Amino acid sequence: xxxxxxxxxxxxxxxxxxxxxxxxxxxxxDYMAKYLKPFGWEYVVVDxxxxxxxxxxxxxxxxxxxxxxxxxRFIPAPNRFPSAKGGKGFKPLADYVHSLGLxxxxxxxxxxxxxxxxxxxxxxGTDKTAREVAKTASIxxxxxxxxxxxxxxxxxREYYDSIFKLYASWGVxxxxxxxxxxxLPREEEELKMLSDSLHNCGRDMILSLSPGPALLEKSELYxxxxxxxxxxxxxxxxxxxxxxMFERAEKWCTHTGYGNWPDADMLPVGALRQCYDxxxxxxxxxxxxxxxxxxxxxxxxxxxxxxxxxxxxxFTLSILTNRDILDMHADARNxxxxxxxxxxKNELILWVANSxxxxxxxxxxxxxxxxxxxxxxxxxxxxxxxxxxxxxxxGKLTKSGMILKxxxxxxxxKVFYFE
Numbered sequence: 001x002x003x004x005x006x007x008x009x010x011x012x013x014x015x016x017x018x019x020x021x022x023x024x025x026x027x028x029x030d031y032m033a034k035y036l037k038p039f040g041w042e043y044v045v046v047d048x049x050x051x052x053x054x055x056x057x058x059x060x061x062x063x064x065x066x067x068x069x070x071x072x073r074f075i076p077a078p079n080r081f082p083s084a085k086g087g088k089g090f091k092p093l094a095d096y097v098h099s100l101g102l103x104x105x106x107x108x109x110x111x112x113x114x115x116x117x118x119x120x121x122x123x124x125g126t127d128k129t130a131r132e133v134a135k136t137a138s139i140x141x142x143x144x145x146x147x148x149x150x151x152x153x154x155x156x157r158e159y160y161d162s163i164f165k166l167y168a169s170w171g172v173x174x175x176x177x178x179x180x181x182x183x184l185p186r187e188e189e190e191l192k193m194l195s196d197s198l199h200n201c202g203r204d205m206i207l208s209l210s211p212g213p214a215l216l217e218k219s220e221l222y223x224x225x226x227x228x229x230x231x232x233x234x235x236x237x238x239x240x241x242x243x244x245m246f247e248r249a250e251k252w253c254t255h256t257g258y259g260n261w262p263d264a265d266m267l268p269v270g271a272l273r274q275c276y277d278x279x280x281x282x283x284x285x286x287x288x289x290x291x292x293x294x295x296x297x298x299x300x301x302x303x304x305x306x307x308x309x310x311x312x313x314x315f316t317l318s319i320l321t322n323r324d325i326l327d328m329h330a331d332a333r334n335x336x337x338x339x340x341x342x343x344x345k346n347e348l349i350l351w352v353a354n355s356x357x358x359x360x361x362x363x364x365x366x367x368x369x370x371x372x373x374x375x376x377x378x379x380x381x382x383x384x385x386x387x388x389x390x391x392x393x394x395g396k397l398t399k400s401g402m403i404l405k406x407x408x409x410x411x412x413x414k415v416f417y418f419e
Contacts, residue, residue, distance in 0.1 A: 001204045003259035005330045006302040007174070007228065009043025009105070014236075014266050014306025015274045017058030018049035022081040022093055024308075031309040033100035039321045040330070043174050043206075044097050045105035045304070046090075048143075053077040057275040062144045065115070071124040072116025073163050074108075094171035105174025105206070106167065110183070110190065111138065111146035112159055124162035128155030138187065140179040151189040160197035168203035181209035181230050184218050195225035208263065208302070216251055223260040228302050235265035237272065237283040239411060242292055243367060246349055249299045250337045256300045263302050267292065270307030270316040282307075286315055287412035290393060291365055293319050294413040297329035298351050298363045324392040325415065331356040338380060346372040346410075352381060359419045366408035373407050381418075389418035 010028055012020035029044045049055040051067045051074035067077045069087075076084035076093075083092035094104040116130040123133060133156040138148025149156040167175070175198060180191055191209075198207055212230030214222060222229040231248045235241055245264055252262035269289055273280035284292065296303060307316065319325075332353035340349045346368025353361040362381060366372050378385050388400045392415040398404060406414050 001173075001206070003227070005040065006256075006261040006300055007043055007206055007208075008041045008303040008329075009045055009103070009174070010041070010305045010307075010309060011045040011047055011176075011266055013047040013058075013107075014268050014272050015280075015308040016047075017273075017275050018047070018052065018055040018060065019057055019275045020046060020050070020080075022083060025093060026096060028309050029097050029100055029102055031312075033102055035312075035317060036309075036320060037101060039323065039326055041303075041305070041320070042101075043103050043105050043304075045107070045174055045176060047107040047176070048109070048178065050074075050076050050081065050106065053079050055080070058273075060143050063114070066113060066145065068113060068115055068121075070121060071162060072113055072119075072121035072130045072159070073124070073166055074113060089166065090170040090172065094173075098171060103173035104171060105176065106172055107176045107178060108163070109140065109143065109146045109178050110180040110187065110194065111135075111140075111148040113145060114147055117147055123155045123159045126155045126158045128153075128158070130159075133159055138190075143179065146179070148187060149190055149193070151193045157193050157197060160194050161201070164198045164201035164205075167205070168201045172203070172205060174206045174208065176208040176210060178210045181212055181214050181222075184215055184221070188218075188221070191221075191225055210263075212263075212265070213248070214252075214262070219252075219255045223255065223257075227259055228261045228263040230263045230265060232265050235268065237268040239284075239288060242284070242288060242295075242411075245295060246337070246340070246365070246367070249295060249301075253299055253336050256335065261300065261302050264296055264299065266304045266306040267296070268306045269319070270305075270309065270313070271311035272306060272308075274308050285411060287409045289315075289319055291411055291413040293322075293325060294363050294393075294415050295351070295365070297325050298332050298335050298353055298361060298415070300329060300332055300335060303329065322393065324390070324395075324417065328353070328355075328361050328392065328415065328417070332361055335361075343374055344372060346370060346374075348372070348374050350376060350380060355417070359417055361415065361417055363413060363415045364406055364408060365413045366410060369410050371407065371409050373405065376404050376406070378402050383418075387418040389416045391416055
């Protein structure tokens with residue numbers, strides 16, 4: 001598991017909500033292996049409600065029946081994941097993803113199923129039961145599946161041990177744990193218990209915490225107990241949400257590093273909301289998608305594609321496979337915002353970063369509503385002079401000098417690399 005670069009992959013939520021199927025996952029894994037794997041994309045993540053037979057869109061069905069084993073552990077719904085029949089769980093699907101040279105992930109909710117508590121199932125490997133370990137006052141306000149686990153009760157840690165050992169036996173490489181990131185300090189001890197169980201399950205797994213916004217004052221705890229933590233609530237294809245991400249990224253940029261990644265959420269590009277409309281498509285303009293990819297990559301955020309990838313058009317594929325931009329995602333160091341100021345009637349934002357391989361990255365964002373012409377100086381970049389460079393989206397070369405003049409479309413971005 002290479003922790004020098006933040007995870008890159010695909011998650012099923014933006015296109016299928018709670019209703020993704022095994023057929024869809026396999027098709028998207030095939031696409032990733034064929035078109036994206038050479039560029040570093042590797043995780044295939046099944047999002048929420050994979051244990052619910054009746055899931056059909058982004059909405060949750062309160063107190064619905066779930067698929068669960070006799071020890072109160074969720075298992076894949078066989079009507080949606082046929083290879084899970086016979087107690088096989090996600091192992092056949094994970095094996096298929098691994099056969100493509102990719103990695104497999106799943107979404108989980110913090111705690112223990114309410115269904116397990118109501119049936120009072122036994123905790124695997126103990127004489128304790130679900131009712132004895134649950135913290136029934138700890139619930140998720142937006143999903144009815146779970147109760148929390150009480151870290152002070154014998155058997156609670158063993159329940160987490162049991163689910164992560166099960167996931168390890170399936171071959172899971174990535175865990176997205178929900179209803180926990182912003183629940184601190186109230187559920188802080190449960191996070192520590194969960195993390196310890198995961199890291200002692202015998203298999204390397206990325207731990208991603210949701211939902212956001214994460215608490216800046218808990219940054220060191222997130223770094224100690226997880227690999228990714230959401231700095232925003234669900235991010236969708238709206239300019240106001242993208243605009244707000246600049247402030248979030250500025251606050252969190254000093255906390256990126258080896259194995260620790262503030263998470264700006266998924267990339268809502270391409271074909272989205274397929275469970276509602278098979279013709280659904282991102283509402284972002286092409287320039288806004290370039291802005292998003294530029295910010296995520298210089299910030300070094302995890303990159304999780306939200307699209308139904310098999311429907312990618314040429315533009316969507318091009319922004320996901322721009323080698324220079326993805327090199328910046330891998331190599332940027334000390335990334336930070338330099339300024340955010342009004343120029344004419346537009347707002348100009350400048351981010352810079354050093355490259356681990358030498359040189360300087362500079363990303364210029366026009367957050368205004370009209371095309372603008374801008375200048376940055378050597379002093380803005382803290383260089384004696386601006387070296388000759390290259391704009392990474394267009395590939396156009398720039399000359400050395402003291403001033404760089406740039407034209408940027410509304411809501412657009414230009415990214416430069418200076419050797």
